[in-house]
Amino acid sequence: MKDLKSQATRSTTPGKGGLTPEIQSRIGHQLRAMYDDVVRQGVPDRFAELIKKLDAQGATPQVENDGGSNDNNNGRD
Amino acid sequence: MPLTDSLRNDILAAVPSLRAFAISLSGNADRADDLVQETLLRALANIDSFQPGSNLPAWLFTILRNLFRSDYRKRRREVEDAEGNYAKTLKTQPSQNAHLEFEEFRTALDKLPQDQREALILVGASGFSYEDAASICGCAVGTIKSRVNRARSKLAALLYVDGAEDFGPDETVRAVIGGSGG
Numbered sequence: 001m002k003d004l005k006s007q008a009t010r011s012t013t014p015g016k017g018g019l020t021p022e023i024q025s026r027i028g029h030q031l032r033a034m035y036d037d038v039v040r041q042g043v044p045d046r047f048a049e050l051i052k053k054l055d056a057q058g059a060t061p062q063v064e065n066d067g068g069s070n071d072n073n074n075g076r077d
Numbered sequence: 078m079p080l081t082d083s084l085r086n087d088i089l090a091a092v093p094s095l096r097a098f099a100i101s102l103s104g105n106a107d108r109a110d111d112l113v114q115e116t117l118l119r120a121l122a123n124i125d126s127f128q129p130g131s132n133l134p135a136w137l138f139t140i141l142r143n144l145f146r147s148d149y150r151k152r153r154r155e156v157e158d159a160e161g162n163y164a165k166t167l168k169t170q171p172s173q174n175a176h177l178e179f180e181e182f183r184t185a186l187d188k189l190p191q192d193q194r195e196a197l198i199l200v201g202a203s204g205f206s207y208e209d210a211a212s213i214c215g216c217a218v219g220t221i222k223s224r225v226n227r228a229r230s231k232l233a234a235l236l237y238v239d240g241a242e243d244f245g246p247d248e249t250v251r252a253v254i255g256g257s258g259g
Contacts, residue, residue, distance in 0.1 A: 040093075
């Protein structure tokens, strides 16, 4: 017969069911703090410009566009 | 659907959380921004396949996650170098103590299996529902739930010893992090 237990006990991770609400909320808090630090940086210019540029090309990303200066902004929007 | 002004604005609005997700996954700010850039290029190139009215952030996160997955296999080693670079992404340096705690958390997070880490981030930080997270990761809702649970348990074990009754003083946490060789 198969002994499933021996597999399960190989994991030494403690307290599987013992995650207290305090610990859970502390993990959640730290996770969001880490994440929100980056979110608060907003949209770097690099990406705003990328979208604008692609948009100007009619939403067809052509990264290699050998055209010269092409900054006629007709003030559309 | 075509790229309308409002769709473009929605894509831009998703960029901050895409970056946060990318940095959480890769642990490396430069790589994260490359990932985001590639995600935007793909999204715009395939904008016709986006279903109007469906969840735009989830669609973008799916693209980024798949890019990261294929990229990750190629460059697994660089991930180990993560923590130092991550700190550089912060515009405001947290206070010394907070910074230390932050590094400890980051280190523990990096020790999670990738499946568990992404599930925890999507649900616990990005704020996606279990259903959305499941669709982003291409797995069942139950699978996401169990990954999130395992991720939390493992983090608790790494950071707070046992998920125990008292989460101890900082020394304890430092000892655990410093002493766990693998």
